[in-house]
Amino acid sequence: YPVDIEWAIADDELYLLQSRPITTLGETALPQIPPPSEWKGPNRRAKYMRVNIVELMPNPLTPLFATLGRRVINASMNRLMTVFFDRPGLMPEELIITINGYAYYNGEFTAKQIGQILLGSVGIMKRMFTGAEQRWRDVRSRYKATVEEWQARPWRESSATEILHSVSEILGPAIAYYGALVSGIIPAAWISEGLFTVVYDRLIKRKNDPSAPTYLLGFDSTPILAEKALYDLAQWARTRAGLAEYLSRTPATQIVAQLDGQSPPDVNADDWREWQSRFRVYLQQYGATIYDLDFANPTPADDPTPVLETCKLFLRGEGSNPHARQHAAAERREQATQAMLNRFKGLRLRLFRSVVTRAQKYAPQREDGLADIGLGYPLVRQMLLEVGRRLVQAGGIAEAADVFWLVEDEVERAAAALDRGEPVSSMTDAVRQRKALWQAQKRVTPPVSLPLPPKFLTKMLPEQFGVQTDAAAHVIRGIPCSPGSVTATARVLHGPQDFPQMQPGDVLVAAITTPAWTPLFAMAS
Numbered sequence: 001y002p003v004d005i006e007w008a009i010a011d012d013e014l015y016l017l018q019s020r021p022i023t024t025l026g027e028t029a030l031p032q033i034p035p036p037s038e039w040k041g042p043n044r045r046a047k048y049m050r051v052n053i054v055e056l057m058p059n060p061l062t063p064l065f066a067t068l069g070r071r072v073i074n075a076s077m078n079r080l081m082t083v084f085f086d087r088p089g090l091m092p093e094e095l096i097i098t099i100n101g102y103a104y105y106n107g108e109f110t111a112k113q114i115g116q117i118l119l120g121s122v123g124i125m126k127r128m129f130t131g132a133e134q135r136w137r138d139v140r141s142r143y144k145a146t147v148e149e150w151q152a153r154p155w156r157e158s159s160a161t162e163i164l165h166s167v168s169e170i171l172g173p174a175i176a177y178y179g180a181l182v183s184g185i186i187p188a189a190w191i192s193e194g195l196f197t198v199v200y201d202r203l204i205k206r207k208n209d210p211s212a213p214t215y216l217l218g219f220d221s222t223p224i225l226a227e228k229a230l231y232d233l234a235q236w237a238r239t240r241a242g243l244a245e246y247l248s249r250t251p252a253t254q255i256v257a258q259l260d261g262q263s264p265p266d267v268n269a270d271d272w273r274e275w276q277s278r279f280r281v282y283l284q285q286y287g288a289t290i291y292d293l294d295f296a297n298p299t300p301a302d303d304p305t306p307v308l309e310t311c312k313l314f315l316r317g318e319g320s321n322p323h324a325r326q327h328a329a330a331e332r333r334e335q336a337t338q339a340m341l342n343r344f345k346g347l348r349l350r351l352f353r354s355v356v357t358r359a360q361k362y363a364p365q366r367e368d369g370l371a372d373i374g375l376g377y378p379l380v381r382q383m384l385l386e387v388g389r390r391l392v393q394a395g396g397i398a399e400a401a402d403v404f405w406l407v408e409d410e411v412e413r414a415a416a417a418l419d420r421g422e423p424v425s426s427m428t429d430a431v432r433q434r435k436a437l438w439q440a441q442k443r444v445t446p447p448v449s450l451p452l453p454p455k456f457l458t459k460m461l462p463e464q465f466g467v468q469t470d471a472a473a474h475v476i477r478g479i480p481c482s483p484g485s486v487t488a489t490a491r492v493l494h495g496p497q498d499f500p501q502m503q504p505g506d507v508l509v510a511a512i513t514t515p516a517w518t519p520l521f522a523m524a525s
Contacts, residue, residue, distance in 0.1 A: 020500050021253055030436040035443045036100040041450045047107035048099065048450040052182060053077070053293070056373075058511045059495070060101030060441040062296040063434050064384070067408035069295060070096055070103070072168055076175035080183060084127050090116060099450065101441040132184025133365070139180040140372060143173040147376040155383065160390050160415035163383050170376040170383075171295075181369045189362035196359035204344075204352055210336045213483050215356055218330030219364040222371035223518040226286035227322040230307065230519065233278055234314030240271040247275075248315050252308040252500075259304075279304075289516035290374035291496050296404035298496070300516060301378040306499040310519035318504045319522035371515035387415060396424035397431060405431040405438075476509060486525045493520075 006017040041048040053073065061070065074095050081091045090113055092106045109117075117124075150170055155163060197212040205212075238244050246267045247255065258264060259279065263272030287301030300307050313319045340352050388403030396414050397403065403411060406427060414424050476492065491506035493499065499520060502508070508524040510517070 020251065030432060030439060033436045033440040035440045039099065039447050039450055039452060041099060041104070042097070043108050044451055046109070048097070048104040049107060050102070050104055050446060050448050052105065053178060054096065054103045054105055055512060056178075056290075056293040056514070057103040058292055059294070060438050061098060061103055062294055062404045062438065063407045064404045064411065065294045065296055066098055066101070068167065068411075069171065069293070070098070071408065072171045073175050076172055076179060080176070080179040084124050084183060085117070085120060086123065086127070087116075100444070100446065101438065102446040104446075104450065128183050129188065132188055135183075136180045136185050136365075136369060139173075139177050140369075143177045143372075144375055146170060146173045147379060150376075150379060156386060159419040160387050161412070161419050163387055164411060164415050167380050167383050170380050174373065174376050174380075177375075178373050181366075181373075185362065185365050185369050188358075189366035192355070192358040192362050196355040199351060199355045204340065204348065210332065211483050214332050214336050216333070216359055216363045218326055218328075218333045219360070220326075221364040221367035222286070222289075223367050223515040224322060224326055226289075226371075226515070227518050227522060228326070229282055229286065230311055231314050231322050231522070233282060234311045236278070237275060237311075238315055240268065240275075242267045243271045243275055244315055247308075248312060252305045252312065255308050256303070256305055283307075286371075288374045288376075288378055289371050289518075290377055290514060291516045292512065292514070293373075295377060295380050295384065296401075298381065299374055299377050302381055303496070306496050307519050309499060309502075310522055313504065313523060322522060367515065373514075374516075387411065390415075390418055391424060394418055394424040396427055398428050402428075402431045405434045478509070481513075482524075488525045 003019040003021055005019045008015045008017055074093070077095050078091060078093065081095070082088045085091070092108050095106055096103050097106045098104070147170060150166065155166060158166070193216060196215070200212045200215070237247055246264050250258075250264075259276060263269040283301045283304055287304065287307075288299055290299055291297050310319070337356060340356075341349065344352055384403055385400045388397065388400030391397045391403060391414055392400055394414075394417075397406070406414075410427060410430075414427075417424050486507060489503070489506050490509050491502050492509045493502065494511070496516075502520050502523050504523045505525045506523060508517075508520055
């Protein structure tokens with residue numbers, strides 16, 4: 001198959017350094033469409049923002065998610081807002097809209113609505129934070145039960161229309177689960193962390209005391225448990241010589257293709273079966289994390305290639321041991337916390353204990369919560385790809401994954417035609433055009449908020465308004481997520497398709513990281 005090859009010459013010797021599949025060949029055949037240049041919302045008097053749930057949609061939305069997925073999001077978020085505002089109709093019916101393919105919060109509020117929101121803000125906050133943790137756990141239980149119920153059903157025997165409708169029944173609880181997070185655990189985490197940081201930095205910290213994040217690191221949460229489980233799997237494989245040799249030298253894409261097959265040559269059959277079993281268990285436990293909210297993107301359970309790349313790293317003895325890393329962080333946290341408890345008395349002791357306890361409670365809960373958003377995503381993708389396979393057989397699209405490039409109404413009509421035994425019109429040209437449009441949209445950076453301010457302000461303060469000027473086109477600005485300093489290659493990754501570029505010791509730069517990115521953290525300096 002076509003590959004990119006890295007090579008070097010030293011002392012007249014030619015060395016093959018690396019090869020990996022070329023993943024962008026199909027893009028060259030797509031029509032050339034210029035990227036969008038104008039950023040305007042439907043209403044020039046309204047405000048449109050890329051915040052909150054939109055942060056989990058960093059890229060242009062694929063057509064099926066922009067219709068079916070966004071419909072479910074809007075319905076779920078409106079139900080949530082009705083509960084917290086204690087009355088219907090205070091939010092726009094379409095809370096999430098798209099502008100140039102990107103998701104935005106719709107700020108089309110009337111003066112009356114804004115007034116009602118401000119007057120009810122105390123009650124809204126009280127309803128949000130009362131029982132937030134229990135509400136999150138209850139919604140998670142219902143979400144998990146829904147997914148398990150559908151997994152146990154023979155849904156593949158259903159009609160295409162029934163399968164398509166089933167997607168909404170799983171996606172709805174997924175978005176409701178995110179709503180429970182974002183209306184309780186997540187704001188509680190960042191508010192408590194922010195409050196602790198301010199109190200600590202201004203009233204407690206002395207010159208040589210550790211930084212505020214020291215007190216919040218080293219806890220067990222789903223991402224670190226996943227990393228430790230992968231490390232343990234690699235350490236087990238290292239004790240099986242033939243298996244370790246095969247996993248180390250074989251490209252991750254080839255290992256994925258072999259996962260359900262017979263043992264490769266020179267690998268003990270019992271070791272291979274045990275490896276298959278252990279890796280399946282790992283994916284069942286940790287493979288449903290999402291890279292972003294768009295269900296067109298595979299989860300690690302769908303495509304475990306990135307996970308295998310990190311496993312291969314551990315097999316080579318590279319990367320950092322997550323057990324040791326967590327233990328060191330936990331030890332620093334406990335020592336720092338105890339030192340403060342021993343130092344203070346009276347009011348300052350009570351203040352420190354109060355703010356640090358809340359921050360330490362919510363920090364790991366936030367990570368656990370985010371890791372579970374995708375519980376139903378592997379099943380949702382299986383259902384949509386099943387509809388896609390049926391459309392391929394009927395000549396409607398070229399490959400099953402092209403179903404993600406159709407809008408909901410098109411899939412509904414095509415599914416109904418399939419169920420009636422009628423022919424399905426070819427939609428391959430529309431798919432190619434939409435892929436080309438998506439690629440064009442992907443080349444721009446969407447403004448954080450719209451409408452854009454006057455041009456003289458954006459020229460003077462481009463960063464404050466989220467505008468990318470020509471002069472800054474090759475400068476990436478963002479927020480450092482890890483304390484400390486390091487000099488190393490800055491590796492800019494846009495998604496799992498870029499993961500093979502990551503090298504041990506790199507600085508990881510990304511528009512967003514979710515728990516699904518955890519396998520890369522072992523490589524990052």
